[in-house]
Amino acid sequence: MNGRTILRDVADAAGVSLRTASRVLNDDHRVAAATRLRVQQAMRELRFQPDEMARSLRAGTDATIGLIVESIADPFFSALTEAVEAAVAVDGKSVLVASTHRDSAAERRIVDRMLQRRVGGLLISPTGDDHSWLANTSAPVVFVDRAAYGLEADLVGIDDHRAAVEAVNHLIAHGHRRIAYVGDTPEITTSAARLAGYRDALTSSGLRVSEELIRSDCAAAPAAGAATAALLDRDDPPTAIFSAGTRCSLGVVPTLHAHGRADIALVGFGDFAMADTLRPAITVIDHSAHEVGRAAAARLIARIADPELRVEHLQIPVRLIERGSGEQRP
Amino acid sequence: MNGRTILRDVADAAGVSLRTASRVLNDDHRVAAATRLRVQQAMRELRFQPDEMARSLRAGTDATIGLIVESIADPFFSALTEAVEAAVAVDGKSVLVASTHRDSAAERRIVDRMLQRRVGGLLISPTGDDHSWLANTSAPVVFVDRAAYGLEADLVGIDDHRAAVEAVNHLIAHGHRRIAYVGDTPEITTSAARLAGYRDALTSSGLRVSEELIRSDCAAAPAAGAATAALLDRDDPPTAIFSAGTRCSLGVVPTLHAHGRADIALVGFGDFAMADTLRPAITVIDHSAHEVGRAAAARLIARIADPELRVEHLQIPVRLIERGSGEQRP
DNA sequence: ACCTGCTTTGCCATCGATGGCAAAGCCCGA
DNA sequence: TCGGGCTTTGCCATCGATGGCAAAGCAGGT
Numbered sequence: 047m048n049g050r051t052i053l054r055d056v057a058d059a060a061g062v063s064l065r066t067a068s069r070v071l072n073d074d075h076r077v078a079a080a081t082r083l084r085v086q087q088a089m090r091e092l093r094f095q096p097d098e099m100a101r102s103l104r105a106g107t108d109a110t111i112g113l114i115v116e117s118i119a120d121p122f123f124s125a126l127t128e129a130v131e132a133a134v135a136v137d138g139k140s141v142l143v144a145s146t147h148r149d150s151a152a153e154r155r156i157v158d159r160m161l162q163r164r165v166g167g168l169l170i171s172p173t174g175d176d177h178s179w180l181a182n183t184s185a186p187v188v189f190v191d192r193a194a195y196g197l198e199a200d201l202v203g204i205d206d207h208r209a210a211v212e213a214v215n216h217l218i219a220h221g222h223r224r225i226a227y228v229g230d231t232p233e234i235t236t237s238a239a240r241l242a243g244y245r246d247a248l249t250s251s252g253l254r255v256s257e258e259l260i261r262s263d264c265a266a267a268p269a270a271g272a273a274t275a276a277l278l279d280r281d282d283p284p285t286a287i288f289s290a291g292t293r294c295s296l297g298v299v300p301t302l303h304a305h306g307r308a309d310i311a312l313v314g315f316g317d318f319a320m321a322d323t324l325r326p327a328i329t330v331i332d333h334s335a336h337e338v339g340r341a342a343a344a345r346l347i348a349r350i351a352d353p354e355l356r357v358e359h360l361q362i363p364v365r366l367i368e369r370g371s372g373e374q375r376p
Numbered sequence: 377m378n379g380r381t382i383l384r385d386v387a388d389a390a391g392v393s394l395r396t397a398s399r400v401l402n403d404d405h406r407v408a409a410a411t412r413l414r415v416q417q418a419m420r421e422l423r424f425q426p427d428e429m430a431r432s433l434r435a436g437t438d439a440t441i442g443l444i445v446e447s448i449a450d451p452f453f454s455a456l457t458e459a460v461e462a463a464v465a466v467d468g469k470s471v472l473v474a475s476t477h478r479d480s481a482a483e484r485r486i487v488d489r490m491l492q493r494r495v496g497g498l499l500i501s502p503t504g505d506d507h508s509w510l511a512n513t514s515a516p517v518v519f520v521d522r523a524a525y526g527l528e529a530d531l532v533g534i535d536d537h538r539a540a541v542e543a544v545n546h547l548i549a550h551g552h553r554r555i556a557y558v559g560d561t562p563e564i565t566t567s568a569a570r571l572a573g574y575r576d577a578l579t580s581s582g583l584r585v586s587e588e589l590i591r592s593d594c595a596a597a598p599a600a601g602a603a604t605a606a607l608l609d610r611d612d613p614p615t616a617i618f619s620a621g622t623r624c625s626l627g628v629v630p631t632l633h634a635h636g637r638a639d640i641a642l643v644g645f646g647d648f649a650m651a652d653t654l655r656p657a658i659t660v661i662d663h664s665a666h667e668v669g670r671a672a673a674a675r676l677i678a679r680i681a682d683p684e685l686r687v688e689h690l691q692i693p694v695r696l697i698e699r700g701s702g703e704q705r706p
Numbered sequence: 707a708c709c710t711g712c713t714t715t716g717c718c719a720t721c722g723a724t725g726g727c728a729a730a731g732c733c734c735g736a
Numbered sequence: 737t738c739g740g741g742c743t744t745t746g747c748c749a750t751c752g753a754t755g756g757c758a759a760a761g762c763a764g765g766t
Contacts, residue, residue, distance in 0.1 A: 050514060052722060063746045068724060078744060098492045100722035103433050103751050110472070110493070117458060121649070124454030128447060128475055135474070140489065142440070142470050145458055159470065163428045163440070184380060300653040319451070320650040323630040382752060393716045398754060408714060430752035433721050 051092040060088040071096060102164065107185070111346060112142045112160035114153065115171045115190075119145075122292055122316060122335045123171070126190065129339030130169060137347055139166065148265070150174030161185060167346045170194075175233065186353055188346040191338060193235045193359075200349060201359045202342035206236045209331050209364045210243025213288055213313040216329070216366060218251050221375045222286035222311055226259040226277050228270050228298055229290030229315075237262065240290040240315060259284055270297030278305050285310060285376035292316035299328060313372040322369055329372025337362045381422040390418040401426060432494065437515070441676060442472045442490035444483065445501045445520075449475075452622055452646060452665045453501070456520065459669030460499060467677055469496065478595070480504030491515060497676045500524075505563065516683055518676040521668060523565045523689075530679060531689045532672035536566045539661050539694045540573025543643040544618055546659070546696055548581050551705045552616035552641055556589040556607050558600050558628055559620030559645075567592065570620040570645060589614050600627030608635050615641060615706035622646035629658060643702040652699055659702025667692045 057067035062085060069077045070085040077085075088094075102108040113130055115123040131141045142160060146153040153173045157180065160168060167186045178196030180187055188200040217225050225248070232238040241262055248255050259277065264270035270289070274297065277284055287302075287310060289295040295314035302308050303324075314321070314330040321328040341360055349355050366372075387397035392411060399407045400415040407415075418424075432438040443460055445453040461471045472490060476483040483503045487510065490498060497516045508526030510517055518530040547555050555578070562568040571592055578585050588610075591603035600619070604627065607614055617632075617640060619625040625644035632638050633654075644651070644660040651658040671690055679685050696702075 054722080064722095065724080065746055066744085069745090072724080076744065081744080095488065095492050097433075097494065097722050098489075099429065099433050099438060099494045100751090101724080103427075103429050103722080103753090104724050106751070108429060118448075118461065119455045119458040121451065121454075124451075124457075125449045127454075127473065128449040131448065131474060138489070140472050140474065140493065143457065143473050144461060144465070144470065158425065159428075159468070162425050163470065296649055299650065303653050303655075318650070319626055319648060320629065320654065323633050324650065324654065325633070384752080394752095395716055395754080396714085399715090402754080406714065411714080427752050430721090431754080433723090433752080434754050436721070 051094045052097070053094065055092055056085065056088045056094050059092060060085045106164070107166050108164045109137075109139045110142055110163070110165050111139055111167045111169060111343075111350075112144070112157075112163075112165040112185075113169045114144050114146060114156055114160075116148055116173060117145045118143055120293070121318060122191075122333070125335035126339035126342075129336040130343045133340050133343035134347065139347075146173045148173050154179065157183075167350045169342055169346055186346065186349040188342055188349065190342040191236065198357050200345050200355075200357055202338055202345055203236070203359075203361060204333055204338065204364050205361045206239035207243040207246070209315065209333070210240040210288070210290065211247040212366055213315065213331050213372075214244050214247035215251070216313055216368075216372055217286045217288065217311055218247065218253070220286075220311060220373055222284075223253060223376070224256070224259065224282070224284045225253075225286045225288055226261070226284035227288050227290060228261050228264055228273050228277075228294050229288075230262070230265050230294065232262055237290060244288055244290070262290075264291075264294050264297065267293050267297035270294040271301040272297075274298045274301040275305065278302075278307055278310075283310075286374075287312050289314040292318050295321075295328065295330075299324065308371075309374060311372055311374040311376070313366070317367065324371075326370035326374065329369045330367050331364050332367050333364050334362060381424045382427070383424065385422055386415065386418045386424050389422060390415045436494070437496050438494045439467075439469045440472055440493070440495050441469055441497045441499060441673075441680075442474070442487075442493075442495040442515075443499045443520075444474050444476060444486055444490075446478055446503060447475045448473055450623070451648060452521075452663070455665035456669035456672075459666040460673045463670050463673035464677065469677075476503045478503050484509065487513075497680045499672055499676055516676065516679040518672055518679065520672040521566065528687050530675050530685075530687055532668055532675055533566070533689075533691060534663055534668065534694050535691045536569035537573040537576070539645065539663070540570040540618070540620065541577040542696055543645065543661050543702075544574050544577035545581070546643055546698075546702055547616045547618065547641055548577065548583070550616075550641060550703055552614075553583060553706070554586070554589065554612065554614045555583075555616045555618055556591070556614035557618050557620060558591045558594055558603050558607075558624050559618075560592070560595050560624065562592055567620060574618055574620070592620075594621075594624050594627065597623050597627035600624040601631040602627075604628045604631040605635065608632075608637055608640075613640075616704075617642050619644040622648050625651075625658065625660075629654065638701075639704060641702055641704040641706070643696070647697065654701075656700035656704065659699045660697050661694050662697050663694050664692060 053067050057064045067085050070082050144156045150173050169190050171191045172194035176196045177194035180197050191203045193201050227244045230237040245255050261273035264273050289298045317330045317332045383397050387394045397415050400412050474486045480503050495515050499520050501521045502524035506526045507524035510527050521533045523531050557574045560567040575585050594600035594603050619628045647660045647662045
């Protein structure tokens with residue numbers, strides 16, 4: 047009696063065999079009502095709790111899913127994590143989290159470790175380009191938010207290209223002709239799509255794309271801030287900025303304020319706390335982390351249940367929230 | 377060959393017994409150099425990866441730690457999660473996360489589920505008061521950020537009382553006499569300590585504590601916003617507000633701005649994005665989630681290694697960041 | 707040649723549960 | 737009374753690894 051009750055104890059207490067106790071535990075119908083009651087009684091009295099680890103070993107897989115993102119501290123990903131956790135909890139599953147910090151070697155180590163733990167499935171917001179090494183993993187994979195090359199797998203995200211077009215069109219509709227782009231590197235598939243959307247929106251309105259107004263090298267807020275400052279310092283500064291990510295906005299906005307140029311129009315990709323408290327309040331494309339997380343979790347659970355499902359790319363709709371900054375005229 | 381290589385395959389390939397292969401895997405010294413090389417070679421060729429699940433079953437415990445907080449989407453907790461994950465990763469451990477949403481029944485279910493999974497340890501930011509039911513768990517527990525009653529366990533957090541005193545003294549030093557308190561319910565031990573600090577700071581400066589300026593019922597931003605509005609509507613509104621939590625600040629600040637009363641002095645507990653971009657920028661007590669997470673993870677790892685350690689309460693230092701809002705005079 | 711003592715290796719049981727199959731118990735009709 | 741078919745129960749093997757102990761291999765001393 048080292049403190050833990052195991053099924054063996056329950057079986058002994060109820061005077062049945064281990065196998066019968068196991069049947070009761072699993073709601074197997076082939077057990078007499080009277081026996082079932084006796085066993086259940088014993089389980090209650092001994093406060094028996096099945097050892098998930100042993101079950102998983104036998105089953106060959108685990109009721110845990112792994113969530114791998116760039117950074118859990120990122121507001122988008124933390125909201126996504128919460129949604130995922132809530133969604134899988136109803137299936138009795140738990141969530142293992144890990145951050146790659148955009149290091150593909152780290153990502154690979156994390157995936158390996160999770161597979162060694164035999165997670166039931168993986169939700170990955172991929173880092174780096176080629177993910178063909180993920181083929182033939184023992185656990186199903188669903189990509190979240192971003193696509194990866196080299197692997198046919200489900201993807202749950204948004205239509206980044208269309209959303210970017212919408213954002214830039216919004217600025218064009220408000221009279222802007224010189225619209226700058228501040229975003230993350232195009233290695234990230236979503237960033238590439240947003241940049242393409244920016245270009246396409248300008249082109250379809252007959253505007254020239256000025257390469258010098260494009261800063262697609264801002265992975266973090268400070269870089270975006272510096273890029274913004276550089277744009278403002280030009281002889282011919284932009285009259286509007288499209289900030290293609292929350293982290294970028296967190297650099298762009300403070301810089302605009304610090305330079306006293308809050309009059310420059312701004313549309314941000316991704317909502318953030320205080321966006322509606324600033325003056326002017328920030329117009330954003332609302333990219334619902336919650337919806338994405340929920341849908342991705344649902345998809346992964348479906349795929350775990352049936353690995354033969356056809357690969358699907360699901361896009362969660364987004365909407366533009368007008369708050370003021372994006373409606374300012376040049 | 378169903379796709380997965382097991383130790384048995386390695387042993388066969390190397391022409392040794394399972395036990396010997398296991399020894400190589402565990403760097404047991406009692407194996408001849410030549411044999412070791414042969415086995416390692418086989419491991420590499422077959423791309424063997426040990427099954428953590430099987431190891432854990434044998435060991436009786438798992439290299440995973442459970443992190444249970446109020447909400448992973450909360451900026452403080454998400455930053456803490458990231459720090460915890462980074463800290464335990466160096467020990468090869470993973471992190472299981474779950475949010476209680478301040479529901480103690482949910483908390484208990486989560487703990488049970490994690491214990492059934494045989495996690496190696498638990499980091500808990502407790503919800504509700506009595507946690508005596510956590511006694512005699514099979515896994516060591518370290519409380520993070522908040523204390524719980526009814527259980528002697530390690531705690532890693534900050535000195536909430538002292539920090540609140542510092543914040544309120546800061547406002548007093550800038551000439552304020554009518555200082556309001558907007559905070560979370562005192563059921564949360566940290567909130568209780570902050571409220572006590574608020575009272576003590578006023579009292580030691582010879583100021584009267586006006587109960588009508590105390591709103592300790594704001595668990596979320598909207599409630600804090602409403603409370604702020606009510607305070608502003610008084611005949612004798614406060615000249616300063618101490619916002620005792622990040623979530624509260626996220627309600628207080630927008631409301632002050634919406635009412636055009638950004639002139640009211642404000643010190644917030646907990647830093648947040650954009651705090652230094654607002655006008656005025658927000659003076660805060662910086663409560664480093666990263667430090668708390670790192671220290672808590674370190675403590676848990678130490679306790680897993682040696683469960684006999686003496687119970688310890690560790691307090692991470694905090695500091696006040698002057699940004700403008702807290703230095704405004706009445 | 708033989709015993710001693712050391713290193714190296716292997717067999718078996720074990721962790722806690724579940725799957726397959728056989729056996730026991732039971733009811734009913736012949 | 738006996739056999740057939742059904743329900744109910746139990747034994748054993750298994751998942752993939754590690755621990756304990758015994759045995760095999762080998763060197764050196766007498």
